[in-house]
Amino acid sequence: MGAVRAHADGSVNTGYFGGVAIMGYDPVAYFTDGRAVKGSEKFTYDWLGTPWHFANDEHRKMFMSQPVKYAPQYGGYCVGEVSLGSVTVNVDPEAFKIIDGKLYLAYDKSDADVIAAHAGDFLPKAEANWPTIKVRLERDQIN
Template identity: 30%
Template sequence: MKAATRQRRLSLAAGFLALSPIGQMALASAPLAAPETPALSSTLPSGLPGLPSLGEVMQRNLSTGLAINGFDPVSYRLGAKPAAGRPEYELLQDRFVWRFASQANLEAFRDAPDIYTPAFGGFDPTGIAEGVAVESDPSQFAVIGSRLYLFRSADNRQRFLQNAELLAQAENRWSAVLRLIAR
């Protein structure tokens, strides 16, 4: 369930509870106190980038702030399987925390991030081709030419590799999908 939908449902439930006799009794017996409104940024662990914002274009794990779930983006081009990044090789770039398997990979990314950053912000290109931003699984990937593509599933990956038109459709729809992304 999307966060906005969940928030609306919680808001409606709280409204109904406040209007019910049980809710009114609970409110009447509760002591009055000033509502706590801590600064949102102060509740985040130090070292993490700010909260996601409207128009964010890179997929990241919202609980950790890690781009592509902490996988090393350089490792996709070095071997058959992507490597998990390590906390000691972290880089904060463009509001995203990237992890790397080695210092050399971190430096390669820092020198040329456009080469290693996944296409379509790390979203599944088959979803983009359909006009939807679909979260991907970093273990499902393909490097085609000079671009890294991440997919939701092995089936989506296979479908993308077999149908060259999907890439053209995704390229055509990316700007429209980009405007819809609110994370």
């Protein structure tokens, strides 16, 4: 189980401030609404040691039943950076793409567009790099 903490062990990106996954945005809304929607502390669920916020109770329940389906890939870190073998805590929750049913976050909207246009290049590299990056994030969180 790993999300800065995509999972609280260091592998869930909570940004520099707040300690909340996706900076408090609702991960389910990307799929149901097709856009970034700010969640509410009223609808919170703790998964992988990190609080996740939702716009409503229905979204919270959907996430609780299938968190892996809705959580962003690579712990919510920028997919472009992960593809390069690194991570940046800075992501824009509104810079996202859903590719093959999976949510990817990026540094900014133009970065998300480039990644989507060249997913065949970026995604295999990110997938190959993520296990090593995840271990490094978890180790750094402990130290």
